[in-house]
Amino acid sequence: xxxxxxxxxxxxxxxxxxxxxxxxxxxxxxxxxxxxxxxxxxxxxxxxxxxxxxxxxxxxxxxxxxxxxxxxxxxxxxxxxxxxxxxxxxxxxxxxxxxxxxxxxxxxxxxxxxxxxxxxxxxxxxxxxxxxxxxxxxxxxxxxxxxxxxxxxxxxxxxxxxxxxxxxxxxxxxxxxxxxxxxxxxxxxxxxxxxxxxxxxxxxxxxxxxxxxxxxxxxxxxxxxxxxxxxxxxxxxxxxxxxxxxxxxxxxxxxxxxxxxxxxxxxxxxxxxxxxxxxxxxxxxxxxxxxxxxxxxxxxxxxxxxxxxxxxxxxxxxxxxxxxxxxxxxxxxxxxxxxxxxxxxxxxxxxxxxxxxxxxxxxxxxxxxxxxxxxxxxxxxxxxxxxxxxxxxxxxxxxxxxxxxxxxxxxxxxxxxxxx
RNA sequence: GGAAGUGUGGCAGAGCGGCCGAAUGCACCCGCCUUGAAAGCGGGCGUCCCGAGAGGGACCGGGGGUUCGAAUCCCUCCACUUCCGCCA
Numbered sequence: 139x140x141x142x143x144x145x146x147x148x149x150x151x152x153x154x155x156x157x158x159x160x161x162x163x164x165x166x167x168x169x170x171x172x173x174x175x176x177x178x179x180x181x182x183x184x185x186x187x188x189x190x191x192x193x194x195x196x197x198x199x200x201x202x203x204x205x206x207x208x209x210x211x212x213x214x215x216x217x218x219x220x221x222x223x224x225x226x227x228x229x230x231x232x233x234x235x236x237x238x239x240x241x242x243x244x245x246x247x248x249x250x251x252x253x254x255x256x257x258x259x260x261x262x263x264x265x266x267x268x269x270x271x272x273x274x275x276x277x278x279x280x281x282x283x284x285x286x287x288x289x290x291x292x293x294x295x296x297x298x299x300x301x302x303x304x305x306x307x308x309x310x311x312x313x314x315x316x317x318x319x320x321x322x323x324x325x326x327x328x329x330x331x332x333x334x335x336x337x338x339x340x341x342x343x344x345x346x347x348x349x350x351x352x353x354x355x356x357x358x359x360x361x362x363x364x365x366x367x368x369x370x371x372x373x374x375x376x377x378x379x380x381x382x383x384x385x386x387x388x389x390x391x392x393x394x395x396x397x398x399x400x401x402x403x404x405x406x407x408x409x410x411x412x413x414x415x416x417x418x419x420x421x422x423x424x425x426x427x428x429x430x431x432x433x434x435x436x437x438x439x440x441x442x443x444x445x446x447x448x449x450x451x452x453x454x455x456x457x458x459x460x461x462x463x464x465x466x467x468x469x470x471x472x473x474x475x476x477x478x479x480x481x482x483x484x485x486x487x488x489x490x491x492x493x494x495x496x497x498x499x500x501x502x503x504x505x506x507x508x509x510x511x512x513x514x515x516x517x518x519x520x521x522x523x524x525x526x527x528x529x530x531x532x533x534x535x536x537x538x539x540x541x542x543x544x545x546x547x548x549x550x551x552x553x554x555x556x557x558x
Numbered sequence: 559g560g561a562a563g564u565g566u567g568g569c570a571g572a573g574c575g576g577c578c579g580a581a582u583g584c585a586c587c588c589g590c591c592u593u594g595a596a597a598g599c600g601g602g603c604g605u606c607c608c609g610a611g612a613g614g615g616a617c618c619g620g621g622g623g624u625u626c627g628a629a630u631c632c633c634u635c636c637a638c639u640u641c642c643g644c645c646a
Contacts, residue, residue: 184615191627198577
């Protein structure tokens with residue numbers, strides 16, 4: 139949820155944000171008016187209630203005819219209070235609904251526009267020249283006995299897979315390396331629930347425009363998380379966290395589940411786009427004024443990981459229309475995928491400012507001891523998809539794959555993976 | 559899955575349907591005392607909403623109900639505890 143106080147003071151900033159996202163800026167006026175309606179409804183209900191309380195005290199002391207008269211009056215007042223309170227509740231519901239539908243205010247420096255309007259911030263490394271035709275990760279992985287998508291489909295359907303043998307080891311190596319780095323950088327390692335309650339899923343902003351992406355267990359009224367960001371954001375819901383010693387850094391290790399509704403036909407080969415994968419994710423709670431600096435740190439940690447797998451990548455500043463509901467700004471690191479001659483997302487780091495924390499009611503105490511809404515950020519350290527970039531960029535003509543040096547300690551010292 | 563119980567402020571723990579936003583203790587903060595500390599004494603000590611302010615309102619797990627009036631009665635959901643069963 140966006141800050142309503144900010145909205146009242148500077149509605150034009152929110153309109154500009156909506157336009158940058160390519161969304162309706164008319165909601166700003168609707169929201170302002172709903173806010174006004176609510177506030178007057180609250181004032182009316184409160185004063186009637188005050189009157190009722192006064193009367194209630196008199197009834198307690200009175201007796202006889204006087205008491206009878208007061209009771210009659212009280213009955214009438216009770217009806218008025220009830221009516222006013224219903225009006226207040228309706229005004230509040232309407233405001234909440236509208237409020238919840240407005241995405242975060244984008245950072246003024248984020249590029250405007252849609253998916254293709256990103257700005258490339260930098261390139262790191264150069265795509266390798268192959269003196270043979272590079273194969274794609276599915277071919278390489280299958281030959282290595284690392285990947286089995288056919289049986290994945292047999293058992294679970296399209297976009298499911300088995301990581302087998304060295305493939306499973308590769309993923310463990312990657313995630314362990316990520317966990318290790320997180321711990322070295324002061325993160326608290328977490329293994330999180332992957333099923334969460336509706337309030338938590340909704341609080342993180344994933345039940346808005348992207349609700350169809352989320353798996354839901356109707357029988358139990360639970361949702362499968364698409365990232366441990368959800369669980370980690372919920373971790374401190376309804377709490378006043380202590381940021382006295384600086385931002386809180388958590389790293390969540392979990393499986394992630396995505397319906398991939400509406401992506402029919404896209405990335406159907408291999409494990410680029412799948413319904414289930416594993417991820418180590420960084421998550422930060424901090425003061426709003428520290429959020430941008432934390433965002434830069436998250437990006438740096440992502441690049442530290444990318445350096446370890448020795449693949450060429452670029453960093454993009456994601457355009458406003460592609461930010462998702464909660465982010466004010468987002469940087470993606472995209473690795474070069476030789477078989478596609480394209481850069482594909484390996485990491486994504488979002489600054490959600492106070493948007494998520496306001497919904498989840500996560501606060502901290504400022505210098506004066508006053509509770510204030512915290513800011514939250516997240517960023518990827520490693521995912522199953524990274525295997526794609528590793529296999530394809532480090533392949534050789536004979537189908538073997540060189541193991542990046544930093545990963546070798548996590549693979550028992552192996553330097554090369556060879557087909558059987 | 560079945561049965562019983564519990565859910566009050568940072569913690570512990572009282573609370574007859576009106577005098578309860580809520581006793582008391584601990585913790586915490588400020589002051590006095592002290593060379594310093596402890597003890598002792600005095601004061602303070604929740605969150606949210608509306609309001610320029612004065613002030614008003616809400617909150618005793620969540621939601622609903624009864625009543626002129628609910629922390630207190632009823633319903634329901636959730637969480638936790640214990641017992642039984644079942645499965646790992």
